[in-house]
Amino acid sequence: MxxxxxxxxxxxxxxxxxxxxxxKANGGTHxxxxxxxxxxxxxxxxxxxxxxxxxxxxxxxxxIAGLQQPSSGKVLIDDKAVEGxxxxxxxxxxxxxxxxxxxxxxxxxxGLKTKGISKAERQEKIQYYLRLVHLGKFKDSYIHQLxxxxxxxxxxxxxxxxxxxxxxxxxxxAALDAQTRDLLHDELERIWAETGRTIIFVxxxxxxxxxxxxxxxLFTFRPGRVKREFLIGLPRPRHLEDVAVAKTAxxxxxxxxxxxxxxxxxxxxxxxxx
Amino acid sequence: xxxxxxxxxxxxxxxxxxxxLAKLKVWPPYVFPTPQGVLESLWAGFxxxxxxxxxxxxxxxxxxxxxxxxxxxxxxxxxxxxNKFLEQTVGGLLVSLQSLPSIxxxxxxxxxxxxxxxxxxxxxxxxxxxxxxxxxxxxxxQMPKIYGMAGRNLGARGFPLFxxxxxxxxxxxxxxxxxxxxxxxxxSLISGEMIFVSLGLGQMLMMGRDLNDMSLVIAVMILIVxxxxxxxxxxxxxxxxxxxxxxxxxxxx
Numbered sequence: 001m002x003x004x005x006x007x008x009x010x011x012x013x014x015x016x017x018x019x020x021x022x023x024k025a026n027g028g029t030h031x032x033x034x035x036x037x038x039x040x041x042x043x044x045x046x047x048x049x050x051x052x053x054x055x056x057x058x059x060x061x062x063x064i065a066g067l068q069q070p071s072s073g074k075v076l077i078d079d080k081a082v083e084g085x086x087x088x089x090x091x092x093x094x095x096x097x098x099x100x101x102x103x104x105x106x107x108x109x110x111g112l113k114t115k116g117i118s119k120a121e122r123q124e125k126i127q128y129y130l131r132l133v134h135l136g137k138f139k140d141s142y143i144h145q146l147x148x149x150x151x152x153x154x155x156x157x158x159x160x161x162x163x164x165x166x167x168x169x170x171x172x173x174a175a176l177d178a179q180t181r182d183l184l185h186d187e188l189e190r191i192w193a194e195t196g197r198t199i200i201f202v203x204x205x206x207x208x209x210x211x212x213x214x215x216x217x218l219f220t221f222r223p224g225r226v227k228r229e230f231l232i233g234l235p236r237p238r239h240l241e242d243v244a245v246a247k248t249a250x251x252x253x254x255x256x257x258x259x260x261x262x263x264x265x266x267x268x269x270x271x272x273x274x
Numbered sequence: 275x276x277x278x279x280x281x282x283x284x285x286x287x288x289x290x291x292x293x294x295l296a297k298l299k300v301w302p303p304y305v306f307p308t309p310q311g312v313l314e315s316l317w318a319g320f321x322x323x324x325x326x327x328x329x330x331x332x333x334x335x336x337x338x339x340x341x342x343x344x345x346x347x348x349x350x351x352x353x354x355x356x357n358k359f360l361e362q363t364v365g366g367l368l369v370s371l372q373s374l375p376s377i378x379x380x381x382x383x384x385x386x387x388x389x390x391x392x393x394x395x396x397x398x399x400x401x402x403x404x405x406x407x408x409x410x411x412x413x414x415x416q417m418p419k420i421y422g423m424a425g426r427n428l429g430a431r432g433f434p435l436f437x438x439x440x441x442x443x444x445x446x447x448x449x450x451x452x453x454x455x456x457x458x459x460x461x462s463l464i465s466g467e468m469i470f471v472s473l474g475l476g477q478m479l480m481m482g483r484d485l486n487d488m489s490l491v492i493a494v495m496i497l498i499v500x501x502x503x504x505x506x507x508x509x510x511x512x513x514x515x516x517x518x519x520x521x522x523x524x525x526x527x
Contacts, residue, residue: 067423087429097424100521101442110438114429144522162428 011079012040013198014064014166019073020223021059031048032223033059039217041227043165044200046192048209050256051219051227052263057202058094060224061168064200065091077166087115090159091168095175097155099142104130104154105139111162129157132191149180156188160195169201173208182240185211189237206256207249211240218255221262228255298338304486311489312496319493322480328494329501332463332474335391339398340459342385344452351410354437368404376401376462380469394466394474401462402455409451413444446517453510460502475501 019037022030028094033056041047049057062068064075075082077089077138090111091097098107105126112122130136133153143151152172159167173181189212192199209216216230230252234244289309296308303311319325354360354368381402383393409433417440425439467476475498517523 067425067426091427093420093424097420099421099424099439099442101350102446110430111428114434142520144520147436248500
């Protein structure tokens, strides 16, 4: 297993250099969402980002995707600065990112069309990726006709079809039931192994992070900073119920708990003010 | 079935009362026509094709005027929605102009275009343009932002982003404004057609007045309501429901 260390000579796939983001909250005060994030992700690495809600971990994905610009710092992909969205980095949203006016095929074809891929090649890719996520039978269904798990698989196929180097996943399985999530974990791990993509996966579920990641990055509560990184050396395939997974998750959770308490305190004090 | 029975009872009662009032002959028939008279007028109008022609002429104007105002409203609405300055200035003006009944544009239209087809079209466009524009504007604002992000994320920008993502994404929010626009256009059209020999349903009404033919007036009014209801209640409502279902705004049945 390729073990990342921040100082390896090999150039990083994704490199975040001193990323900070602040925005104006109502009342004119500046709210610091992210503070001095430095992170390197190697090619083909599966990195999970965990942190309490409100730590800016979703925002970080938006920055990498180029949908938002940092206040300071740089996002580099293959040592080149990101200036806007690009199909080399596809973001999978937690929900509702699929286009309801298109069929499954239409959704998967969308990114291929904007890339200007020919129709014949497009059909080939659509078929390949729909089969990869086991949705071949539902290619002509509309999104509202699918279950939550199937929708997430469409999102996965749509993202994979453009063959991005980097997959950005924003709590993609949070809204799913446990069984569906387990299944999709297996599938994601398999697809990752087959396609060799670099994945940055945001979640608030530590066990999920340990189950999937080569490395788990723990964020602090507002402003979001990298608190600690954990290398997960456990052999694959892993399972959510593995004792080793649970044990590692436990260690991370002890660190995370402190941040969760801070987020809860902030929430309660907010309520007290009201 | 129960709903249908309720409708049947209500409308039978309504026509029954009408029939009795007419039978009492309190007012002369050119003031208060009998149901039979109206029915005969309807029958005569359809069998000598004059109603078909009037409907055809009016619908043609509607389609032309409404399409124009949808296209113009789309451009205007998106322009306004895309820019904060325009939103505050032009947007505010549009909302205040909406309180102007569209028939108020008629004197202006007649002076500009004379008693012509263009004058009627102008009134129709002015009648619905504002609703469509405002619908576009609010549609863009209400649409979940995630669609735009997902579209850009998948490499769409500029016109394709608008045409293939932002426009369809905001459709369920726009369609009620389009419906309202249609209703306003329909009203404006009928008023506009009354002004001169325009062959449409509006002129049919004025013809009934000129001939002291109250039955004809009522018959045409029924026609106008019926067409309005069919388009508004059946066409638009069906589209609206389908969109909401497909876009996941209401649970699928």
